[in-house]
Amino acid sequence: MSHLTVDLGGRPGLDCRGFCSYCYFKHVKGTTAFGCRYCLPFQKGCDYCTRGVREGYEAFKSLRTVADETLANLQVMSEDVDRITISGGGDPSCYPEFADLVELLGSMEVPLHIGYTSGKGFDDPAIADHLIENGLAEVSYTVFAADPELRRQWMHDPTPEASLAVLDRLCGAIDVYAATVVLPGVNDGKALEDTCAWLEERGAKGLILMRFANRTDQGLILGNAPILEGQRVHAVDEFHEMVTDLNDRFSMKISGTPLGDPSIGSPFAILHEPDLLKKLPRVRKRATVITGSIAAPFLQRLLSIRGSTSRVVAVKKEIACLITADDLAGVNLSKLEDVVILPGRAFVHDAEAQKILSADGVDREVVRGPESLTADAETSMGMTRMEVLDKEMEGFAALINTINRYGL
Numbered sequence: 001m002s003h004l005t006v007d008l009g010g011r012p013g014l015d016c017r018g019f020c021s022y023c024y025f026k027h028v029k030g031t032t033a034f035g036c037r038y039c040l041p042f043q044k045g046c047d048y049c050t051r052g053v054r055e056g057y058e059a060f061k062s063l064r065t066v067a068d069e070t071l072a073n074l075q076v077m078s079e080d081v082d083r084i085t086i087s088g089g090g091d092p093s094c095y096p097e098f099a100d101l102v103e104l105l106g107s108m109e110v111p112l113h114i115g116y117t118s119g120k121g122f123d124d125p126a127i128a129d130h131l132i133e134n135g136l137a138e139v140s141y142t143v144f145a146a147d148p149e150l151r152r153q154w155m156h157d158p159t160p161e162a163s164l165a166v167l168d169r170l171c172g173a174i175d176v177y178a179a180t181v182v183l184p185g186v187n188d189g190k191a192l193e194d195t196c197a198w199l200e201e202r203g204a205k206g207l208i209l210m211r212f213a214n215r216t217d218q219g220l221i222l223g224n225a226p227i228l229e230g231q232r233v234h235a236v237d238e239f240h241e242m243v244t245d246l247n248d249r250f251s252m253k254i255s256g257t258p259l260g261d262p263s264i265g266s267p268f269a270i271l272h273e274p275d276l277l278k279k280l281p282r283v284r285k286r287a288t289v290i291t292g293s294i295a296a297p298f299l300q301r302l303l304s305i306r307g308s309t310s311r312v313v314a315v316k317k318e319i320a321c322l323i324t325a326d327d328l329a330g331v332n333l334s335k336l337e338d339v340v341i342l343p344g345r346a347f348v349h350d351a352e353a354q355k356i357l358s359a360d361g362v363d364r365e366v367v368r369g370p371e372s373l374t375a376d377a378e379t380s381m382g383m384t385r386m387e388v389l390d391k392e393m394e395g396f397a398a399l400i401n402t403i404n405r406y407g408l
Contacts, residue, residue: 002079006070006105009061010090017094017120020144020155022181022212027224028054034221034324035349037368044349053347054222057089063097067104085113093121099130106134114139118155119163128169138175138382141167143207145180145187146198154186171202177381179208184232188242196250206253206381209246211239217293217316221324221347236294236318255377258294258319264385267374268298270392280393281400283308285407287339289369289399290331292320299373306400310337310407321345321372325352333360339407340364341399344371367406370398 010016012025019026033045034053040046051057061069074081084105086092092114095101098121105112112135119141122128131139144151148160157163170176178199182188187195192209199207213219214226214233234242236259243256247263255261265272283303289312291299296314303312313335315327320343328348340357342348346368354366373395375388383391 002077002081004070004073004077004081004084004110006066006084006086006101007061008066008086008088008090008092008095008101009057009059010088010095011057011059012055012089015060015088015090015094016118017091017158018156020118020181022154022183022227024213024220024227025055025222025224026227029223031056033349034347035352036347037344037350037371039349041350044352049347055089060088060090060095063100063104066101070105081108081110083113084108084110085115087115091116091118091121093117093119095121099127102131102134102136109135111135111137113137114141116140116142118142118157119166120155120157122163122166123159125162125165125169128166128173131170132173136170136174138177139170140177140179140208141170143167143178143180143195143199145191146195147187147191150187150191154183168202171199171204176204177206177208178204179210179378181210181212182234182239182242183212183228184234188234192246196246196252196254200250200252204252206255208377208381209239209243209254209256211236211256211258217318219317219319219322221322253381255381257377261375261377261380261388264380264383264388266380266388266392267295267376268302268392269374269385269388270396271298271302273389276389276393277302277305280306280396281404282306283310283400284404285339286310286337287341287367287403287407288313288335288337289341289403290315290323290328291343292318292323294318295320295373302396303400303403308403311335322347324348325356328353328356331357333357333362336362336364337408338362338364340366341369341402341406342366344368365406367402369402370395373399 013019034049035044036049038046038048151157151160240259244262247254283306293314300312317327323346358364
């Protein structure tokens, strides 16, 4: 069985009825190439690290184009499709021919999943029944708040009552994973508690809380910081405590990104499983692992348990996969081994990383590690604890094997 993705195209801020006040893609500047794992060895820049990271897509595709592309993808798939995901750079709820698209895909009699929607394009609550009747089985739905006025003000939703009515109906019929970006003093505190209660009463499977980012070190790498001038941001530990407290108080699963998933113990749930840790390979060689500031202490602890005597070096950037060349330029080179392992998804060209990390005259070898080591809350929300642990076992085994292969 296989998974089919149907890409609608669309542009953030343009094909979603306008940017939400807190949108990550507001104020994005330029199209400078970051460099990444997909770039050719001799050329910095590719489609992924210039256009893709900015979601610089074209406008929504026509229904005919989407249908033709879907048919072409089906013809090259060797297995039966067991799931169809609707996605795009724009918001699917704002797709002009969304009802017709859902009816067309529903005729395949395969469960449909909407990868993300804000619901801002839903003006008529009746669309919920149309979605259900045509096989929608799961949706990730940004709620922001159950208070329609907060949605109107901060999401610029012209019909928040209708959007919430659709969410209400879907919660009672399919698997709904709600999401909200949490802004201190706006939709946290009492407003967030009311939102949790509203979703739980209606039968939502879970709520993902996303910490608002407003600085470059928090992940705004597109030249667009700050998004909201003067807006306070939760500290990582403060945010994690809030997520844990809410998850304890509600029966609905509540998780957060960057930290964490209290029900599973991730990220790095494996640190609570000594028997599984013993099954990981031993670290036999020396190499420096560079990572983000949030993951660094967890990663240092795990590698030390498996025999590493090398230092894990944290950059100022909180999230490892958003590390750029500017972050590497701030590393104290005297702390590095002769072999350095970068996060697999870091936005740095390999040749540039090698040059930056060898600027002290030591010719260091720079290697990419696995693409991911654990599951963040957006991924783990639909996973079991064992599935997360399996993912971590695979990721950490790959990292240790990389150390042992390239290290000294």
